[in-house]
Amino acid sequence: MKIADKHEKIVQAAIRVFAQNGFYNSKIAEIAKEANVADGTIYLYFNNKYDILITIFEEEIGKIIAKVKQEMARIEDPREKLFRFAQIHLSLVEENRDLAEVIQVELRQSSKFMKEYRNKKFAEYLNIISQIVKQGQAQGIFRSDVMPGIFKRAFFGALDEMSRFWVLSSKKKYSVNTAARQISKFFLEGIVAKEDA
Amino acid sequence: MKIADKHEKIVQAAIRVFAQNGFYNSKIAEIAKEANVADGTIYLYFNNKYDILITIFEEEIGKIIAKVKQEMARIEDPREKLFRFAQIHLSLVEENRDLAEVIQVELRQSSKFMKEYRNKKFAEYLNIISQIVKQGQAQGIFRSDVMPGIFKRAFFGALDEMSRFWVLSSKKKYSVNTAARQISKFFLEGIVAKEDA
Amino acid sequence: MKIADKHEKIVQAAIRVFAQNGFYNSKIAEIAKEANVADGTIYLYFNNKYDILITIFEEEIGKIIAKVKQEMARIEDPREKLFRFAQIHLSLVEENRDLAEVIQVELRQSSKFMKEYRNKKFAEYLNIISQIVKQGQAQGIFRSDVMPGIFKRAFFGALDEMSRFWVLSSKKKYSVNTAARQISKFFLEGIVAKEDA
Amino acid sequence: MKIADKHEKIVQAAIRVFAQNGFYNSKIAEIAKEANVADGTIYLYFNNKYDILITIFEEEIGKIIAKVKQEMARIEDPREKLFRFAQIHLSLVEENRDLAEVIQVELRQSSKFMKEYRNKKFAEYLNIISQIVKQGQAQGIFRSDVMPGIFKRAFFGALDEMSRFWVLSSKKKYSVNTAARQISKFFLEGIVAKEDA
DNA sequence: GATGAATGAGTCTTCATTCAT
């Protein structure tokens, strides 16, 4: 452990506390305690409570985007990419419950944040999806009447709602793989039965 | 009946105020002012601030469910039902911006109470979707390997994210009909190009 | 007592508390206690702690100016006016110890206040003195080479320092009348012995 | 001797910072920065923040007293002494704006300690004035009914208020010499026109 | 001696809620 990185300690503590109580019901004193630092120490690393929330989002989502992009790069088939995207997204949620809850739940309470800020990093994430669609369309694999701008939101929304279900229910009815497979299949093939020959 | 229903006046005022500032940044005094009543009057109709939020959810979502169910009842084909569901959902969002924003953003709180509460009415809404799927499967129209429990969340999530986009961006790039058609088509037929003849 | 004027109660309490501990060492809770109101009540009447200080100055000095002007009006001889001014000034200090201390001591700590604000009311007070001088000069009673702008400060300063002495020492070595007579005589006749004929 | 006397560096920095922001609004960190030392270093030279203020007063006023006494010693005539005292006092203020502001404004605090402390050095300064008066009275130059204890305060107060005017207004309407001459003349000869021939 | 990161006590201010009228 590198000379106890206080910044990171505080961020991780805040993720736990925010996930537990929600942003507005979390007290700085609580985060400080969880991070094993004094209240005032937090203000050596962050400007204010809200700044911690922003930092969580910014730093953590950055890691996620990097990971997903890297993974996408090694896959060719856009159909498989879509499936893998779903799989990774849901896996990350499962592995980072608290973080997922903060992003899912707490960041949405701050409309200021959502309206002004979220777009930058978040748009980047969504655009990974639309890029896949565009690639597939260029290859003739996806229908050309699919609007990538709508698709990216629909696909993300589907995964996101599934995640929320997990995050909030704390009991997982379906496995990550099942959910990823089902959802990607919905979007790839639809649910209408192939009427056969 | 003009005797100004205070309860309703307060609820409507709260929807506006919550949508504007978020739940935690909204003050009772602000709601009272917006509703043209005294601060204390609010406590004759609601137990506390949080109770107003719950009431908004309960009453308003109830109206929506009723409206959607009614509409679904007059449609036969599950494929069309899905499309209409999307269309109605998105239309309601468009017509009730403030309410949509409150539900979208504020009700995502993680308070224990919310976690449990949300499910009741919300589950009812989601189940409209799974019922459609089950009906379609029973009729052999939808694939039998589609898991309704996952589908309902995926479909709702897709619509919900689309709504959030509208609610937050305040500029609508796509029409309700375009979005409803696209999204329902994604889920019905998928996006993979139908090969061959 | 008119329906317990909270505003006045708070102002009077603040004068006592500020005089006792100084502005920066006074706590809102202390003023509230002294005024027999809740902490929050203070904020129904004042914007913040500093606002109380300003209000004290503004309201109380206003009363003083009115009283002094009224008194000056009924005197003809500028020499007597000067004496009476000294007498009233010192009497007021004696009768309003706490207020005098706040104005003397606490208001001087806030340079922002002193630089920007003080001038308005304070200048009005000083100008009562320069008016007396000008009147005396017009009547040929006072030397014409006396600069009223310097005199008003010198005369006020002399009284003010005498007041400070009382306020801070809490033991009065000289009576108001003695001090007023001495000081006004200094300024009227000087201290150089009349060499006589 | 260039080994940067930290004590002096800190005192001078504090004078600037206190003059700028006032004692209570000045931060140790600010003084440290201005003095180019670490925060903690200040505590190697001073017990606490307040101690710096006291030190400023004690050391700087000591220098002033020495300078004034020295000057007085070389003058015979008490009338001239008075004029010179005024001149030196006002000159010092003009040459040491920041210090003057600190002494003027900050040392007027009402803390118990200050009330008592101030007297020691300050009394010494005031007594230079009363000594002049007593000398003049002994020589028959000043009226014997002049009370030196009142005179010293009146004379000092007059100069002090004039100084405050300069310190606060930052624009000087009158020159040091004009002010010194006017004020000393007020006190020596009064402002009443010499009647007769 | 010098540093500056860390501490945590201290306080102003907010605002949901109450209750006398």
Place this chain on the structure above:
DNA sequence: GATGAATGAAGACTCATTCAT
């Protein structure tokens, strides 16, 4: 039922001071 003045608990944030290096 309606009012809105009053309440007071709660908490974010500051900053003088300490102390391990």
